[in-house]
Amino acid sequence: MNAPVQISAGSAARDILRRLHEVMASRANAQEKLNRVVKIIAKSLSSEVCSIYLLREGVLELFATEGLAQSAVHVTRLAIGEGLVGQIAANKEPLNLAEAAEHPDFAYKPETGEDMFHSFAGVPVIRQESAVGVVAVQHVEPRIYEDIEIEALQTVAMVLSELISSAGLIDASTMTSIRAHTGALRLEGLRLVKGVGQGRAVFHQPRVVIEHTVADDVEVEKQRIAEAFLSMREQIDAMMGKAEFAAPGDHDDILETYKMFAYDEGWIRRITEAIDSGLTAEAGIERVAQKTRARLRKAKDPFFAERLHDLDDLSNRLLRIVSGQVGTAAEMGIGRDTILLARNLGPAELLEYDRRFLKGVVLEEGSLTAHVIIIARAMGIPVLGQVKDIRAQIAEGDPLLLDVHRGVVFVRPPDAVIEQFDEQVALRTKRQAEYDRLRDKPAITLDGTDVTLLMNAGLRADLPSLDESGADGIGLFRTEFQFLVSATLPRRERQTSLYKNVIEVAGDRPVIFRTVDIGGDKAVPYVDSAAREENPAMGYRALRLALGRKGLLKVQARALLEASEGKTLRIMFPMVSEPWEFAEAKALVLEQLAAQMARGGAMPKELKFGAMLEVPALAEMLDLFLPQVDFLSVGTNDLVQFLFAADRSNPLLAERYDWLSPAVLRFLKRVIDAADDAGKPISVCGEMGGRPIAAMALLALGFRRLSITPAGIGPVKAMIRTLELAPLSKAMEGWLRSGANVRDKLEDWADKHTVRLR
CATH class of the missing domain: 3.30.450.40 (GAF domain)
Known part of the structure; x- marks a missing residue:
């Protein structure tokens, strides 16, 4: 044996x-x-x-x-x-x-x-x-x-x-895994960057076929890899020096992290060790990349997975250089209207494409916080993600229609589908033009009720939408994106720069900064939050983590205070479960304010504190809690899933996750009545407020402030300006008492009273 x-x-x-x-x-x-x-x-x-x-x-x-x-x-x-x-x-x-x-x-x-x-x-x-x-x-x-x-x-x-x-x-x-398809297909995916595009299918094809794996001369292979690293670094330095990246932007941390990996001595050492074992330079790169991909497939942490994607991207780039093979469509030049297809893309790879011809991207993978998606959003390129078996269903050169608004890509569409697509694009353009004409008009109902429409944001790239949408301000600025794309805790100076930029763009319009919501399914490697959690959405995250890692919140508080010099600073804490959590977080910020005052540093003109109501338990404490806050915001995304004990990302539970359920509406009615009685401003800042029919229900309950996506402001404002609110509010009271199907009632009401829902 x-x-x-x-x-x-x-x-x-x-x-x-x-x-x-x-x-x-x-x-x-x-x-x-x-x-x-x-x-x-x-x-x-x-x-x-x-x-x-x-x-x-x-x-x-x-x-x-x-x-x-x-x-x-x-x-x-x-x-x-x-x-x-x-x-x-x-x-x-x-x-x-x-x-x-x-x-x-x-x-x-x-x-x-x-x-x-x-x-x-x-x-x-x-x-x-x-x-x-x-x-x-x-x-x-x-x-x-x-x-x-x-x-x-x-x-x-x-x-x-x-x-x-x-x-x-x-x-x-x-x-090859491509099968000969001749018929039309409709493929669905995840809406990552909304928009539409039309063009021919072009595969990114980053992989290089390795023809020789065993080295004849190890020293020659090591010299080849050293030269390839020099060439790769020159490419990356040149890319980062482009004029479009000179101004501060969301790309800063992404490209800095990408460059850091390119200069990582540990990566170079692992490839050299693989060559020392007898592999060619190409095989050595691929050998190390295989381990990276294996770790990537197992990665639960999206931050860690994104870093591994960066390494995979760099491995592909290095492999193409050392082999002398042109491996991407960007290097060959696309030269015509193109929808790019790939399993995944690194941010640098996307940046190599000619924006005149790149009309959209379809990925087999992809997530909302992926680096390439943040870059694509800044570039204005629509992206559809998580479309399975692309190579098995699409051939190079196939005509494609991409509609990320609907979450679909049409492959080899017949003339009838093309005509319908063109009509829908024209209709969407017409509607957008109508919404644009409403941009400077007030959101006021037919019977004279004013509604404040704010927008949600989280990136510098979102800021132009403030003027384009006609929003009254930013009701939710998610500060965590800067933390999610950085390899290390963002320096206070970098945080201050971002927050100051947001305040400057907003001008006299209000901005509410939500303190960092990381942890759970948004873990970062520089904060050791906890072991893997069975239910991260309800785990050690948001304010819970910030109070456990107070240094993080202190740095952010100081950055916010410095950035808001001479302005009103509105700070909102996420996922507050009990009043003592809010009180402890507020005291921490006030401690930083006192220290700032003692230093003679920049100070806000006024400081206001608010909380997100996402945890149902907080609603049971509103009589004690509301006197402590300056404002309250209802986060309907998490709130509804907690109310129903239904994961909103699980398609099997989609029917159970209903904003217009009487249970949700009765709960919200109780909250709005308590806030009104206490004289405290209250808003809704979840997706619910961005859907015209759901916004109609919120107004009937008594909400007068909605913070929604920029794209939702036009449709919701159009609904508001065609709505007579008083009789609807009266009708809503009866529907909630009887447990009626509120969705059907609202649709019938809109139809009979000519309320614009689309």
């Missing part, structure tokens, strides 16, 4: 590569080479079994084995997703098990004679981003293979990718 192997990171890897190099250089046929490879790996890893499965005619076929029955070669076949081998190919991820048979996907193949083996580890063989095979090892004794052993297998898989491709062991149809 063989003992578990103890591999040193350098010598064993070099030995495996040397022997594989000899196999590849031999005159043996492909089958003989594979037979020798499995013997080498089994011996090197002290495993009783090493097997190679290759994709042929859509299934994984056992091509070579050391340790299993030779009669099973070219007989045992597994579908993608079938058994452990099939799962590795389907997920394109390694699998490492001490007891293979206990895994729910284990599939026993009696012809292989694998009954006696317990341990199992396998890695995918990747070619052009597709899994074209699997390398697996097995051991009699139950044990988990060491990380260095898995890395050795992954290196072998890279070499095998080269071998099986050059030997013609993979069908041409296997080398």
Whole structure:
């Protein structure tokens, strides 16, 4: 019985590569080479079994084995997703098990004679981003293979990718995941940057096919990688020096972090170590990138995932430089109206495209806080994310219609769809023109009730919308975006600069700054909030975290005080559950105010404190709480999900998350009545207020201040100016008493009284 192997990171890897190099250089046929490879790996890893499965005619076929029955070669076949081998190919991820048979996907193949083996580890063989095979090892004794052993297998898989491709062991149809589509498709996704675009499909294609993995001369490869790093850094420095990035903006922290990674000595060292083991420069970059991608797939923290995306982006850039291959559509030049397609993009990669022709982006991944989305928003490029299997459904050059307002992309649309799309774009343009004409008109109902319409913001790029939308001010400025895109705690000076810019743009219009809401599902690495939480939305986040990490809140308070010199500063604390939390946070800010006064520093003219009502428990304390605050704001997004115990991001619970449920409206009525009795201003700053029919309900309940997205101000103002409020408010009282279907009642009311809802 063989003992578990103890591999040193350098010598064993070099030995495996040397022997594989000899196999590849031999005159043996492909089958003989594979037979020798499995013997080498089994011996090197002290495993009783090493097997190679290759994709042929859509299934994984056992091509070579050391340790299993030779009669099973070219007989045992597994579908993608079938058994452990099939799962590795389907997920394109390694699998490492001490007891293979206990895994729910284990599939026993009696012809292989694998009954006696317990341990199992396998890695995918990747070619052009597709899994074209699997390398697996097995051991009699139950044990988990060491990380260095898995890395050795992954290196072998890279070499095998080269071998099986050059030997013609993979069908041409296997080398691409694009299937021939001729019919029209309608694909849905996540609305990341709203807008519309029309153009031909162009794949970003950042990956470079590595043709040679084993180095002939390690020193030559190290010199190549050193030169490639110099070239890459010059590119990034030139990009950051562009005129459009000279002014302060949301891109500052993003590009600084990107540059920091490009100069990271640890990254360079890991690639050099991979080359020292016998890999070419290209294979060394890819080897390190594989580990990055593996960590990326497991990352729960969106901040950490975004940093890994940056590293992946840089790896692709470095790989293209060192190989001398033009790998992106940006480098080749698009030259016509284009909708760009990619699994994901780094911020720098997007910036390389010609904005005259780039009409939109469709991503297989993507999130609202991703770096590339923040850059795209600043550039005014619509982006649709989380569109699955792009390559399987769209071919290069296909005509596309992108409508991120509706969350769809139309592929190869027929003439009727194009005409409808053009009509909808024209209608949207017409409506926007109508909203623009309302921009300077007051939001006042037919019976003379004034409504204040404020906008929500969180980025410098949002600020032009203040004038464009005709908003009365900023009712919610989310300060956390600056924290989410920074690799370290944002310096006080940088925070001050942002807040001062916001106040200057607002002029005499009010701005409410919400203190940082991080933690939970918005974790950052420089604040050790807590272990992974089962329910992050209700966890250690927002004000809870700020009170636990008071240094963070103190720095932000000082930055806000300095930025608002001579102005009224309005500070709002998020996720207040009990009055003592608000009192403690307020005292902390006042402490900073006293220190600022003692220093003779910049001071606001007036200081007002408010709270977000998102936690239902706070509503039970309003009689004690309202005397402490200057204003109150209802955050309907979290409030409604807490009221219903229904995750608003879960599509299975969409019907349970209803703003117009009588339960929600009765709760809000109780809150608005309490605020009115106490004489305290109250607003709604969640998505609810930005939908005309929901805003209509809020006005009927008694709310007179709404803070919504800039795009929602025009439609909501149009609704307000066609509404007679007094009779609606009276009707609402009856609907709430009876438990009626309020949504249907509101739609009927709007129809009968010609209230504009769209």
